Amino acid sequence: MxxxxxxxxxxxxxxxxxxxxxxxxxxxxxxxxxxxxxxxxxxxxxxxxxxxxxxxxxxxxxxxxxxxxxxxxxxxxxxxxxxxxxxxxxxxxxxxxxxxxxxxxxxxxxxxxxxxxxxxxxxxxxxxxxxxxxxxxxxxxxxxxxxxxxxxxxxxxDARTDAARAAQVRAVLDAEDLDLASAEQMLSASLRGWHQFVLLWTPPVTRDPGAVLRAGTALVAAATGKTPMTVEIDDHTRWVWIASVGRPALDAARLERDLSAHPNLSMAVGDPATGLDGFRQTFRDAQAARAVALATRGRGLTVYSEVALAALFADHLPEVEAWARRVLGGLMGGDETAARLRETVRAFLDTRGSYTDAAARLHVHKNTVHYRVRKVEELLGHPLTERRLDIEVALLACAQLGLPKSDRSGV
The missing domain is CATH 1.10.490 (Globin-like)
Structure with a gap:
């Protein structure tokens, strides 16, 4: 006008x-x-x-x-x-x-x-x-x-800065021939102390994923008492790591409790480790824990030390499930009864075959454990003392990988 x-x-x-x-x-x-x-x-x-x-x-x-x-x-x-x-x-x-x-x-x-x-x-x-x-x-x-x-x-x-930082971190993680001084110069950070990686991610449908990831970073800071360093990988993924002189003390119970208020946020935590090799190892641990979480469609907190065995199997789920079925037979049922029997066997074997201690752990009567163990041995066709190691590994894999896979509910 x-x-x-x-x-x-x-x-x-x-x-x-x-x-x-x-x-x-x-x-x-x-x-x-x-x-x-x-x-x-x-x-x-x-x-x-x-x-x-x-x-x-x-x-x-x-x-x-x-x-x-x-x-x-x-x-x-x-x-x-x-x-x-x-x-x-x-x-x-x-x-x-x-x-x-x-x-x-x-x-x-x-x-x-x-x-x-x-x-x-x-x-x-x-x-x-x-x-x-x-x-x-x-x-x-x-x-x-x-x-x-x-x-x-x-x-x-911000995206350009994060992309450059992500590239630098990836270079330090992947370049095995990179020496400590060069790695520190690349990251502008000391790598001589302790490190612990936490990977954060949200589902693709999350509204305002940036705010969710920022909230997750704050939860990690609260659970460790340290200010973490971060790298934005994409709109739904963030790498967080704690660097400190002393061994990081992550309060997993607190983190899991706080994380329950954020249903669209998942975390995978690596084991603490030292030096440049430790920086790489804790990241690989966190990646492996995330792989277990994704394979089992798990959400919330996944700590590597709790799923280390499953992490070795995460890329071979069909083969692991087939092997576990051969070892456990009828114990691989997807119903509640089979799940309760698997839990009883794990408690019984963990307590070195003590009916009393297993009963205390499960909060049931000792006679209930007696009954369930007999039932398990009937399903297996042999005593628990036979192939005990195979049984324990198969049960642990089932627990950590959410097997039997065919009975898991979808996301």
Whole structure:
């Protein structure tokens, strides 16, 4: 929409435009003095000056040529300065504050020129209000565009930074010939102490996965008492690791309890280890624990030390299940009775064949354990003392891998 070509508005704008060589440095100096984020190096300062000049020029063109607001976009120099602001992790609030301060200073210039021209008070007030409304409309339009530009660049820059960090961590994990000093230089972190990796992930359908992963990082920090380092792998995956002089003490019980409040978040925890080799080992542990969680469609917390045996089998589930069926026979049923018998045998063997201790662990009567053990031996066709190691390994695999697989419910 075109604007009325008000002669007094044009005159005021023309006088300001003629004095821009003096006025622009005044405005940019004010920005630097009042807003700490504007104290840049020479290169970025030049871009800030160009951004200010381009916005002033656009506003004065609007006033002198009666150009409608719909015809304006964010000036290229101003857009690039907003992107640079985002890249330097400077606050959007500081950038927007500069626009409002600049708008106020421009209004002061208008009043100064009107005082020099000496129109009647009524005309001066109407003209000042008209210019203020037009300038405010322009600033609002530019700010709207700047918010989008800043947010887009912040996301792009964060992704680029995380991608570079992820590549560096992967290089340290994969390059076996990399020495300690080079690895530390690559990561800008010491690798001489203890390390513990935690892998975080969310399902693809999770709303705002970034917020969920950030919450997960906070849970790890609370459970270890340490500030973790993080790497964003993708929108739904984050690597977190704890580095410390002493052995990390992760409170798994607390972590599991806190994690229950986040149903769309899963974690896999590696064992603590030392040095560069330990950095790699704890990551591999966490990866293996995650593989078990995915293979069993498990959610929540998976700790490597609790599923280490299953981790060796996770890539061979069909073969493991077939072997377990040969060893356990009727104990591989998917019903509740078979599951209870498997649990009883594990407790009985774990307590070195003690009916009393097994009963105490299971919270049942000793005679119940006697009955179940006899039932198990009938199903196996031989005493538990035969192939005892095979039975124990098969039962552990069933427990950790969620076997029998065919009876597991879907996600």
């Amino acid at each position: 075109a604007l009325d070509n008000d002669p007094l508005v044009r005159e005021v704008a023309g006088r300001i435009k003629a004095d821009l060589d003096r006025l622009t440095p005044t405005m940019t100096s004010m920005f630097v003095e009042v807003i700490p984020e504007f104290r840049h190096d020479d290169e970025v300062r030049r871009l800030m000056v160009a951004s200010t000049e381009s916005n002033l020029a656009a506003m004065l063109d609007m006033l002198t040529l009666a150009i409608g607001l719909d015809d304006f976009a964010v000036p290229p120099a101003a857009a690039e300065y907003a992107r640079r602001f985002a890249q330097h992790d400077l606050s959007l609030e500081a950038l927007l504050r500069a626009y409002r301060l600049g708008e106020h200073m421009f209004g002061q210039w208008v009043l100064t020129v009107l005082a020099e021209l000496s129109p009647s008070t009524d005309v001066a007030l109407v003209t000042a209000a008209r210019i203020a409304a037009l300038v405010n409309g322009y600033i609002d339009r530019v700010i709207e565009g700047l918010i989008d530009i800043y947010a887009s660049e912040r996301r792009r820059w």
